[in-house]
Amino acid sequence: MADRHETITGDSLKELVDRFYTSVRQDNMLAPVFAAAIGTTDEEWQPHLELITAFWVAVMLGTGGYTGNPLQAHRKLPPFNALLFGRWLALFANTAHETHSIAPATLLIRKSVSMADAMSRDLYGASLNAPAMPVIPPAKRHYRSTPVFDTAGIPDALRRAHKTAAGVFARIVVEKGRLLYTIGHEQTHILTPEHPGVIEPDSPHFVTPLDDVKFTVEFYKEAG
Ligand code: HEM
Incomplete structure (x- = not known):
């Protein structure tokens, strides 16, 4: 825009x-x-x-x-x-x-x-709460990961709403810091090393670094 x-x-x-x-x-x-x-x-x-x-x-x-x-x-x-x-x-x-x-x-x-x-x-009396994270179905297999991104190096494409390829799930694994994970117009999750994020196929989402963060994205699809 x-x-x-x-x-x-x-x-x-x-x-x-x-x-x-x-x-x-x-x-x-x-x-x-x-x-x-x-x-x-x-x-x-x-x-x-x-x-x-x-x-x-x-x-x-x-x-x-x-x-x-x-x-x-x-x-x-x-x-x-x-x-x-x-x-x-x-x-x-x-x-x-x-x-x-x-x-x-x-x-x-x-x-x-x-x-x-x-x-x-x-x-x-409690910090922000979020609905349960989606789950990656057991039939999906890990097939690739991104490099480690730090706050300054996050690609713009991940910073604005986008989707994974058809049928592809992903896991956002934070090594350090806090990442806001926004799903559609409905949910936000604060991702930390203890709390990874899961991306479902066809789900518009984006991430926002809340501080000095490091993370990777792992992709999962049907084997074969
Ligand atoms: C679920 C989340 C929220 C709901 C349902 C909500 C709802 C409301 C409502 C109904 C009012 C009007 C109160 C009145 O005039 O009687 C209000 C006022 C206000 N809200 Fe929120 N709010 C939410 C979150 C936030 C957040 C996160 C911020 C700041 C980032 C914010 C900033 C404000 C401010 C500045 C006012 C005016 C306060 C004043 O009277 O000076 N709200 N909110």
Whole structure:
């Protein structure tokens, strides 16, 4: 996409926030939580969009007049399923890439993960949770691996949504650091050396280095 922002500015953040909450309002799991707190009309949403844009401007650019307390705002909400954080993050990461090039999108995604983790600890006393990882069927055999990638050397193709070849499963094996693994618009997993990721065929996904990471991808397909 030619019009992705190369740097983070007030305008780029406004576009990100507008597009992100358009997706949130269409998401069958997130929409009800927001509809109950904010409403469903554009008039009801306008002040929220302005507030959230001000929040991101303050967090990413250190300017503007946001003086709210996000942790407290979420404590006041009726309890919601902790897995919604992963869904929120998946939508956010996709929108960050739709609106920004890889380097600024990475900064935005890292910030969103650390905020979501802080909120999850505050609300549930536990860091971010995710659904069970898919499993590679036993009939699939390992047939090749990528070289080891480090943070600076991750190919762009892995940083934006892509799929494995037809019928191919893959395992993302982290040697060091933390890698955010986003599956579709629905799930995020934080991969670590103790927690590898599995990629299913036909599943759009991408990775975002959260710190100084090293990992390989192993590919599996039907023997023969
Ligand atoms: C499952 C995840 C989340 C849900 C369901 C959620 C939901 C909401 C809702 C319903 C509000 C409006 C509260 C109100 O006005 O009464 C709100 C406010 C807000 N949210 Fe979230 N949120 C989530 C995650 C996050 C994350 C990860 C961030 C930051 C990266 C964030 C940043 C904010 C901010 C800045 C506000 C405004 C706080 C203020 O009033 O100053 N939210 N959220």
